[in-house]
Amino acid sequence: MTYGIKRTHLASEITPELDGSQVTLLGWLHEKRDLGGLRFLVIRDRSGLVQAIAAKKEVSRELWDEISSFKRESVLAVKGIAKASPQAPGGAEVRIREVTLISPSEDPPIDVVGKTNADLDTRLDNRIVDLRRTEPQAIFRIQSTVSSAIRSYLRENGFIEIFTPKIIATATEGGASLFSVFYYDRIAYLSQSPQLYKEQLTSAFERVFEIAPAFRAEESDTQRHLSEITMVDAEAAFMDYQDIMSLLDGLVERVVKTVNKENQKELKVLGREEVEVKLPIPRITYDEAVSVLERKGVEHEKDADFGTVQLKALSEELSDFYFITDWPTAARPFYAKPLEGRPERCESFDLMYGWIELASGATRINDGKLLKERMSSQGLNPDSFKTHLKWFNYGMPPHAGFGLGLARLLMVLTGKDNIREVVMFPRDKRRLEP
Numbered sequence: 001m002t003y004g005i006k007r008t009h010l011a012s013e014i015t016p017e018l019d020g021s022q023v024t025l026l027g028w029l030h031e032k033r034d035l036g037g038l039r040f041l042v043i044r045d046r047s048g049l050v051q052a053i054a055a056k057k058e059v060s061r062e063l064w065d066e067i068s069s070f071k072r073e074s075v076l077a078v079k080g081i082a083k084a085s086p087q088a089p090g091g092a093e094v095r096i097r098e099v100t101l102i103s104p105s106e107d108p109p110i111d112v113v114g115k116t117n118a119d120l121d122t123r124l125d126n127r128i129v130d131l132r133r134t135e136p137q138a139i140f141r142i143q144s145t146v147s148s149a150i151r152s153y154l155r156e157n158g159f160i161e162i163f164t165p166k167i168i169a170t171a172t173e174g175g176a177s178l179f180s181v182f183y184y185d186r187i188a189y190l191s192q193s194p195q196l197y198k199e200q201l202t203s204a205f206e207r208v209f210e211i212a213p214a215f216r217a218e219e220s221d222t223q224r225h226l227s228e229i230t231m232v233d234a235e236a237a238f239m240d241y242q243d244i245m246s247l248l249d250g251l252v253e254r255v256v257k258t259v260n261k262e263n264q265k266e267l268k269v270l271g272r273e274e275v276e277v278k279l280p281i282p283r284i285t286y287d288e289a290v291s292v293l294e295r296k297g298v299e300h301e302k303d304a305d306f307g308t309v310q311l312k313a314l315s316e317e318l319s320d321f322y323f324i325t326d327w328p329t330a331a332r333p334f335y336a337k338p339l340e341g342r343p344e345r346c347e348s349f350d351l352m353y354g355w356i357e358l359a360s361g362a363t364r365i366n367d368g369k370l371l372k373e374r375m376s377s378q379g380l381n382p383d384s385f386k387t388h389l390k391w392f393n394y395g396m397p398p399h400a401g402f403g404l405g406l407a408r409l410l411m412v413l414t415g416k417d418n419i420r421e422v423v424m425f426p427r428d429k430r431r432l433e434p
Contacts, residue, residue, distance in 0.1 A: 005077040011050035016091045018082035025078040029070055031113050039067050043078055051088050052078050054096040075103035127434050138266035139414050139422055142259055147211060149258040150232055153251050159207040164197040170384050177217045190215035196388045198235040199364055202399040209234040221429055223418040228427040235401030240363040241347040244400045245323055248351055249279050259413055272415040283323040289314055303328035311355035325349040334374040336362040353412045361402030368392030
């Protein structure tokens with residue numbers, strides 16, 4: 001209820017079948033124009049747009065004059081009669097009888113209609129108004145579909161959703177990419193990942209997942225890095241990395257099929273063709289990837305992570321979804337389990353799309369003694385992880401899992417090149433507002 005006015009229909013519900021019916025719309029003035037004795041108001045609500053027309057001969061002089069003063073993005077209640085009209089969007093329009101100005105607007109800082117383009121920084125500075133535009137709305141409606149599909153798929157596979165602390169006492173994975181915070185009388189950190197918690201929780205629930213923020217003091221100022229990200233993290237007892245890759249096969253397939261089915265309208269707005277996924281998603285080892293780079297004459301440091309140059313070279317042959325497996329143990333976190341009989345490689349993987357990394361995962365070490373050795377080999381002090389290590393004395397099962405960047409996946413599905421386009425309020429080295 002708003003000012004005693006109740007909406008009877010959404011914009012998308014104004015169809016030729018309603019011809020002659022009285023309707024009430026609540027929404028924003030998206031656009032307006034005059035044409036002689038007619039004034040056209042395009043009303044926008046959560047469902048889309050609908051055209052409303054005030055005819056000078058059908059409304060009072062006061063209303064006719066008032067309509068001319070309305071600015072775009074004002075919130076209106078429009079009462080009128082639905083009328084079938086082949087020329088109108090959706091085949092129907094509303095002939096105005098009454099209009100109530102619920103909330104006035106100043107001239108918008110950016111053009112919501114899209115006739116005048118603004119650069120990304122200007123759009124992000126005015127994000128709430130920017131999010132009223134058709135294209136950003138399409139992106140985040142797809143995001144909603146994606147998160148819902150992920151949740152349903154993991155639940156169907158026996159996972160329960162968890163919520164882990166984001167203020168922590170110790171670095172999750174070591175390293176310096178941490179944000180420190182004052183926590184009463186001591187220093188704490190914003191969590192880089194729920195990794196240690198989700199591993200521990202496999203000993204209680206076997207299969208767990210979380211969709212939540214993670215914080216990384218990224219020095220990389222690129223189109224695919226941010227300081228605050230949303231991660232899809234999953235961990236499962238009695239699985240190894242091969243099992244997890246098979247799980248991701250099904251998860252990616254579910255997400256892609258669901259978006260292609262439920263978001264045709266949004267994909268059309270974005271001018272994006274449907275993404276396809278063929279199962280099983282191809283898998284190549286790290287060593288096989290190195291062989292491809294050598295054949296192409298692309299230089300690469302021995303047993304090091306791949307950079308942009310190497311990944312773009314690989315994407316010339318692997319342009320869709322694929323896994324890179326069996327990474328050098330030294331290049332992976334301390335909890336990745338070394339391959340049996342070949343400890344210089346570990347049971348780990350990256351899920352890629354072209355040259356963009358979407359997810360990483362591995363079989364984890366469930367032996368406390370070996371875990372301490374791996375920590376020490378990476379220059380970490382096991383005493384800093386004593387709270388984590390103690391649970392390995394109480395029946396820690398074999399387990400494996402993955403972390404998937406939600407925004408990276410959304411970039412693939414929407415065809416966007418800059419991660420800031422697919423995050424509502426991006427945070428990086430330069431941006432802390434809005």
